[in-house]
Amino acid sequence: MGTILWSTFAVFLTLSIFSFLIKDNPFYKFAEHLFAGISVGYLVVITFTQIFIPRVWKPLMNSIDTGNILRSAFLIIGVFIGLLYLSRASNKYSWLSRYPISIVVGFGSGFAIAPSLNARVLKQLHSTVVEDGQSLLNIQKIIAFFRDPSFSSLYNATYGPLLVIGVLVVLIYFFFSFKNDNPVIKYTRTPALLYMMVGFGAAFGYTFMARISLFVDRMNFILNRWWPLIQNKLM
Amino acid sequence: MNFWKRRLPLALTVIYGLAGFAMQIIPALNGYRDIQNSWMPILFGFSIAIGVASLTKYHFTKMRRQPEERVYSIITFISLVVMAVAGLIGMSQDGGVFTKLFDNLFSYVYVPLQATIFSLLAFYITSAAYRAFKVSEWISTLLLVSGFIVMLGRVAFGPLMVFGKLSEWIMAVPTVAAMRGLLIGIGLGIMATAIKIILGIERSYLGGE
Secondary structure, eight states, X not given: OHHHHXXXXXXXXXXXXXXXXXXXXXXXXXXXXXXXXXXXXXXXXXXXXXXXXXXXXXXXXXXXXXXXXXXXXXXXXXXXXXXXXXXXXXXXXXXXXXXXXXXXXXXXXXXXXXXXXXXXXXXXXXXXXXXXXXXXXXXXHHHHHHHSXXXXXXXXXXXXXXXXXXXXXXXXXXXXXXXXXXXXXXXHHHHHHHHHHHHHHHHHHHHHHHHHHHHHHHHHIIIIIIHHHHHHHHO | OHIIIIIHHHHHHHHHHHHHHHHHHOGGGHHHHHHHHTHHHHHHHHHHHHHHHHHHHHXXXXXXXXXXXXXXXXXXXXXXXXXHHHHHHHTTSTTSHHHHHHHHHIIIIIHHHHHHHHHHHHHHHHHHHHHHHHTOOHHHHHHHHHHHXXXXXXXXXXXXXXXXXXXXHHHHTHHHHHHHHHHHHHHHHHHXXXXXXXXXXXXXXXXXX
């Protein structure tokens, strides 16, 4: 009985959210506010069980047990600095919250430089020059296409050059140190837009299909899981 | 007072920024990195507490100022408390009533609502795509055509398999090129912003005053 009630409630919430497609209404508002509350409540539980207990409480108790005073002091100072966040509730002392913010922002910034350079710049540039140990601008592949023209050899011959040209024109598009009348900037503008629009379109298509699969899952829940439950109960 | 309110936080940013950078590039500091990393979840946890306090404050103010919307704020507040209490008490008693309540709230309220809200966006991005198409610039039409090919490519069968191949090419060549260009730009942007923060040029995170 419990499962039927909970499932019916889930169906009610699903339909309440979809009712927004017609217009804003009290059912949608109910489901929306319920979601906000439940999400934050869930976040509180996750923060407590996944962060506070294993990362603060247990290490603190361990370090006290083992007599590691330095480690426990470090954790206690961390908690104290974290508590300064709560000063935001006061108008007079809200500036104290700048301390934890400064530490998080400062450490996060310093910590992000090397990985960002490595993963987002160097590795990407490397993959634009070499792939699987071979140069992307491989003249042999172009010669191979002219020797034996086929879709497969055309793909192999154009793959590298199109990729390299694409990366270069997109990078130039976002290079704002020269005026727009600079010939390099001017003539790479349209190809860059072309690459980006095709890329954004593909990202759009992918996102759309992901959303549709969620929609299919909700319909599947209503028609293939909830409805048979109700039928079984009624018959 | 200016020292405590602005200069010291700024100095902390510089010190922690340099320390963070040093810990990434000097292997000998790896041990300190783990200790320092233990602070970050603590600070993150307290930022969640601030978020909860802020949400509660917002809804209390809303209850006072907009009596007609009061019932929705009460729903948010009650659902937050019930979910948090069920989860926190439930974790200490396996299989108890609170654990069941938490599991049911998660499976029959949180998951369906999250999936439905995300699936709702499918309808809105379709409408956005239609509006982009109506702009009738050839470049915006290209976006739509590319999106359409990728959509068909994901579910291609029989004679539509050509869209599958075309979709693979779009994903492997122009999309990778465009995204890689953007990613390099983003990476350089992150580095520049991080350096600006460490050097104290960017101070907006400290707020006004």
